[in-house]
Amino acid sequence: MTFGRSGAASVVLNVGGARYSLSRELLKDFPLRRVSRLHGCRSERDVLEVCDDYDRERNEYFFDRHSEAFGFILLYVRGHGKLRFAPRMCELSFYNEMIYWGLEGAHLEYCCQRRLDDRMSDTYTFYSADEPGALGRDEARPGGGEAAPSRRWLERMRRTFEEPTSSLAAQILASVSVVFVIVSMVVLCASTLPDWRAAAADNRSLDDRSRIIEAICIGWFTAECIVRFIVSKNKCEFVKRPLNIIDLLAITPYYISVLMTVFTGENSQLQRAGVTLRVLRMMRIFWVIKLARHFIGLQTLGLTLKRCYREMVMLLVFICVAMAIFSALSQLLEHGLDLETSNKDFASIPAACCSSSSCVPGGCRPDKVVEVRKKTNIFSFLVI
Numbered sequence: 001m002t003f004g005r006s007g008a009a010s011v012v013l014n015v016g017g018a019r020y021s022l023s024r025e026l027l028k029d030f031p032l033r034r035v036s037r038l039h040g041c042r043s044e045r046d047v048l049e050v051c052d053d054y055d056r057e058r059n060e061y062f063f064d065r066h067s068e069a070f071g072f073i074l075l076y077v078r079g080h081g082k083l084r085f086a087p088r089m090c091e092l093s094f095y096n097e098m099i100y101w102g103l104e105g106a107h108l109e110y111c112c113q114r115r116l117d118d119r120m121s122d123t124y125t126f127y128s129a130d131e132p133g134a135l136g137r138d139e140a141r142p143g144g145g146e147a148a149p150s151r152r153w154l155e156r157m158r159r160t161f162e163e164p165t166s167s168l169a170a171q172i173l174a175s176v177s178v179v180f181v182i183v184s185m186v187v188l189c190a191s192t193l194p195d196w197r198a199a200a201a202d203n204r205s206l207d208d209r210s211r212i213i214e215a216i217c218i219g220w221f222t223a224e225c226i227v228r229f230i231v232s233k234n235k236c237e238f239v240k241r242p243l244n245i246i247d248l249l250a251i252t253p254y255y256i257s258v259l260m261t262v263f264t265g266e267n268s269q270l271q272r273a274g275v276t277l278r279v280l281r282m283m284r285i286f287w288v289i290k291l292a293r294h295f296i297g298l299q300t301l302g303l304t305l306k307r308c309y310r311e312m313v314m315l316l317v318f319i320c321v322a323m324a325i326f327s328a329l330s331q332l333l334e335h336g337l338d339l340e341t342s343n344k345d346f347a348s349i350p351a352a353c354c355s356s357s358s359c360v361p362g363g364c365r366p367d368k369v370v371e372v373r374k375k376t377n378i379f380s381f382l383v384i
Helices: 024-028 033-040 044-050 067-077 091-101 110-122 132-140 144-162 168-190 194-202 204-231 235-240 242-264 268-272 274-293 296-307 309-334 348-357 369-383
Strands: 010-015 018-023 053-055 060-063
Touching (some): 018 024, 024 033, 044 053, 091 110, 144 168, 168 274
């Protein structure tokens, strides 16, 4: 080591307040590249390119970094165990510490690599060539000054539609979108009520008004989706995003039903297509999921389900197994009973389904000791 206090047999590394003493011989071949670079420093300028500060009197090098993360990294390079994330520390922050000291993601344990990949995919943000830095390069080129204002306008439009909290206009646009979603869901739910359908059959204008409101909401959703597609940076990435797929699934059924009505008309062919239309109408429930674009809590719920999909699948399999077991059990219990009189409403599979999904199932009140015993077994199984 050509720089430092002469005669000192060791150097001191001060990382975030934690002090570590290393010999000069160990410093030369130290596994961390940033630390080993200190051995080749010839001047104070070279030292300050490696560390944040230097005390020549005490031969101490200061690094303004996370001390706990460096402790984990130091244990790893000394051969004490495998490299894992420090507790109560963000995976990305720990990864930045690794990069700073000269390690790579491949040094992590496999389980920690998966955690890092999941976190990076969750916080991934796409940056294309038309960022502000690229705009500066375009302005320097001949004719680039004309394209820069249009690109800035597209970027402003993109932020307005994609980031609800970026500006006042974005907040107003998000509020209008939420109002349209709520109105469309209210109309959809009200149209399924028997009283509403009876009133619409008697009063043609009521049915026409509901259709107009639905058409206006769909028109707003369609215009919003088209504008967001036009101002997006990467069209392929836009199509692959889950929220955009949900928008498409929420809009498409309306246009399909309109086309089927136009081409088939009010005749028997439309009656045969009634099942298809009802299925398409059910797909409009995706309108509710559109609220996830404007509420961080729903986005967090979506990320939670994405991270825990294995546990969710296991839970669904567990419930299906319980339903299969107890529906067969209830079928055996009801065998030989008088189903035409006192127990005419009892059915094995629906009873098992509602018993597995709710604590007070409507219409499935246990009237007999055998049924009470069966439901007790179901609840005990689910609790276990």
